[in-house]
Amino acid sequence: MDGIKLHPECIKCFLDKHLGKFGDAPEEKRIEYMQGIMGILSRAEITESAPEIIARIERLQRDMFGTDDSYDRIKSHFNSLMLGKEDFITERIFASDNRLLLAAKYSMLGNYIDFGALDAVSEDKLSALLSDTSKINIDTAEYENLLRDLEGAKRMVFLTDNCGEIVTDKIFICEIKNAFPSLDITAIVRGCPVLNDATIKDATEVGLDKVVTVIDNGSAVAGTALADISEDARRIIDDADVIIAKGQGNFETLSGCGKNIYYLFLCKCIMFAKRFGVERYTGMLINDTRLN
16 A cells, blocks of 8 residues: 555564663553553554654653663764774775776665664674675666766755664765765755754764764654754755655655655565565665665
């Protein structure tokens, strides 16, 4: 059915990931919290995306148990980890006969760093993915479409996703600027801390702000819910000729909006793998205007 964004696999995932997040709270409060989650899920519309519902669940957690800073440590660690790999990645890109394509592949592989879609992020797997880009493929026809659109564009928006990943996004953006020097590019990060998604703090930490204009979207949703973002972010997105949106969360919140968005992500969860008929960790480049 058209318009459905909430899937049974998403509901199961919500319960698996969030139902037990109550620390050492007394039994009464645990029950209240569990009932609160059930209430959020029972009231959710099937046209709502997973990130929008997660935002409400996390708000409930904060209201009942206070702020959880566990992702702050994770974000700083993976930003530092990926900055340590930056020279290795850029050296391989500079040695390539197709620098922009290889940079796009690295940006796609960086999307593995996702504590929302994955129970755990393996640094060994991350290193293995980054060490062998031959295993990642980008749809040739859609990539050519992207190049044509960038050639004719004046303004591009890059919607970031996760910490650490934004290091590979920064490298990709640098290559886009090199290939299309007249292009005006704005990168947009999350407006508030949510999961391990990148915020202004993360963008500054990895030097993305030194490469391109960076703004936040004013939202605590782990994606880009157009009805929830700031007026400035919405205006910049609406004025863009081309949008590159990283990650599953941006796809979930924006798919079907009809904008000229190129989604770039790895299929990390079972629901995405089923939807696109691919193996987990397959890379995807998809344009919103050509979605089936």
